[in-house]
Every structure is written in structure tokens, then in C-alpha cells.
Amino acid sequence: METSDIIGNIFLIAGAFFIFTGAAGILRMPDFFSRLHPAGIGDALGLPLAMIGVMIHAGPGLITIKIAILVVFAMVTSATACHALAKAALISGVKPTGYISKNVDIKENQAFDKDKKAEI
Amino acid sequence: MVMYIVISIVLLSMGMVLVRAIKGPTMYDHILAANSFGTKTVVIIALMSDLIKDTMYLDIALVYALVNFIATIAILKYFKYQSLGKS
Numbered sequence: 001m002e003t004s005d006i007i008g009n010i011f012l013i014a015g016a017f018f019i020f021t022g023a024a025g026i027l028r029m030p031d032f033f034s035r036l037h038p039a040g041i042g043d044a045l046g047l048p049l050a051m052i053g054v055m056i057h058a059g060p061g062l063i064t065i066k067i068a069i070l071v072v073f074a075m076v077t078s079a080t081a082c083h084a085l086a087k088a089a090l091i092s093g094v095k096p097t098g099y100i101s102k103n104v105d106i107k108e109n110q111a112f113d114k115d116k117k118a119e120i
Numbered sequence: 121m122v123m124y125i126v127i128s129i130v131l132l133s134m135g136m137v138l139v140r141a142i143k144g145p146t147m148y149d150h151i152l153a154a155n156s157f158g159t160k161t162v163v164i165i166a167l168m169s170d171l172i173k174d175t176m177y178l179d180i181a182l183v184y185a186l187v188n189f190i191a192t193i194a195i196l197k198y199f200k201y202q203s204l205g206k207s
Contacts, residue, residue, distance in 0.1 A: 009122040012167075016129040019160060023133030026140050026156055032148055035140075039156050042133075050126070050163050054170045066178045067166070070185060074162065077189035081155055088196050089148040 008056035015050030022046055031097045032089055036082055043078030047071070123171050127164065134160045151195055158188030 018041060025038020048071045055067045134157060141153030162185045169177030198204055 012122060012126045015163070016126040019163065020129050020133050022156070023136040023160075026153060027136045032146055032152070035149065035152060039152055042156055043159050047159060047163055050130075051166060054166050057170050063175055063178060066175070066182065070162070070166070070178070070182050073182070073189075074159065074185050077185065078155075078159065081189055081192045084193060084196055085148055085152055085155075088200060089146070092148075092200075094146055094148060 004056055004059070008053045011049050011053030011056060015046050015048075015053060017046075018042065018049060019046035032094050033086065033096050036086055040078065040082050043082075044075055047074050047078075123167060127167055127171075130160055130164055130167070134164075147199060151192060154195075155188065155192045158184065158191070162188070 022038040022040075022042025022045075025041065026035050029035045029038060051067045051071050051074075055064050058064065058067075137153050137156050137160065141150055141157060144150045144153060162181045165177055165181040165184060169175065169181070194204060
């Protein structure tokens with residue numbers, strides 16, 4: 001086994017680790033907005049590391065240029081898609097878990113105070 | 121040997137993302153999981169090109185990445201405006 005194969009394998013295993021971490025986060029996170037974060041990890045760390053591994057395996061040539069273009073496209077489009085998803089969800093009214101609106105909270109507190117005074 | 125392990129891990133991740141794509145509570149969870157599934161498909165196609173030593177698969181991976189992005193934006197726009205533009 002040559003040195004380039006070993007280095008490429010290290011990059012491939014690192015990429016697979018980050019892709020698995022991102023998938024576990026997408027499956028297990030409690031909330032849509034927190035699920036965006038592991039999705040960004042899988043796209044922005046896992047894919048480039050795995051592609052760098054493939055690049056080192058193949059050696060210099062046309063494959064290197066194609067994979068470089070692929071990595072640049074993937075990083076630009078994943079960030080854009082994540083931003084579009086987050087903005088669309090925020091506009092359409094998806095609430096994070098544990099989110100407490102300030103206005104509702106103040107009204108409830110006032111009502112609670114009135115009831116308390118009435119009781120007293 | 122390492123290549124087969126990496127492909128197995130990516131396939132397992134695709135299965136986990138697919139579970140979220142099926143049972144996601146909101147519509148945006150479905151779209152996010154589908155987008156992530158497409159990214160993992162790109163990774164698998166590139167790994168296959170390294171395994172078979174065929175450069176042609178990299179072109180397919182490139183086109184798949186672009187189609188994946190366009191599909192995500194198009195689905196989002198369709199659900200927001202109920203159309204894909206002026207007809």
C-alpha cells in the first residue's frame with residue numbers, strides 16, 4: 001500500500017465520520033432549526049473530506065479538477081439551500097421547542113396577577 | 121477494504137436520513153432530509169467512481185449535485201407561491 005493510499009484512506013474515514021454524525025443529528029435533534037446544523041455539518045465537512053480522499057487516491061489529472069468543481073458547487077449550494085430553508089420556515093411560523101413569545105407571556109402574567117388579586 | 125467500509129457507513133447514514141424524511145413533523149423537515157439524502161447520493165457516486173476507476177461517474181455526480189440544489193429551491197418556491205412562476 002502506497003503512502004498516497006494511506007493518506008486518502010484517512011481523509012475518506014474522516015469524511016464518513018462527519019457524514020454519519022450529520023445523519024445522526026438530523027435523526028435525533030429535537031427541532032427543525034437545530035436539525036439544520038447537522039445537515040450543514042454533513043454538507044460542508046463530510047462531503048469535501050471524502051472528495052479530497054478520492055482526489056488523493058486518483059492522483060493529479062482531470063479527476064482532480066472535476067472533484068474540485070464538485071466540492072465548490074456543493075459548498076456554495078448547501079449553504080444557500082440551508083439559508084433558504086431556515087428563512088422559509090421562519091416566515092411560515094415554525095417555532096423552536098421551548099419558544100415562549102414575549103407578548104403572550106406578558107398577557108398571561110397580567111391575567112395571572114389579576115386572578116391572584118381577585119382571590120386575595 | 122476501507123472503501124467498502126466507507127460506502128457502508130454512508131449507506132447507513134442515508135437510511136437514517138430517510139427515516140427523518142418519512143416521519144418529519146413539518147414540511148421543511150421533509151425537504152431538509154431530501155436535500156441531505158441527495159448530498160449523500162453524490163458522495164456515493166463519487167466513491168463508486170473511485171472504486172470502479174471510471175471517470176464518467178464524476179460527471180454524473182456533478183450534475184446530480186446541481187439538480188439536487190435546483191430541486192430544493194424549486195420545492196420551497198412552489199410551496200410558498202403555489203406556482204413556479206408566471207405561466
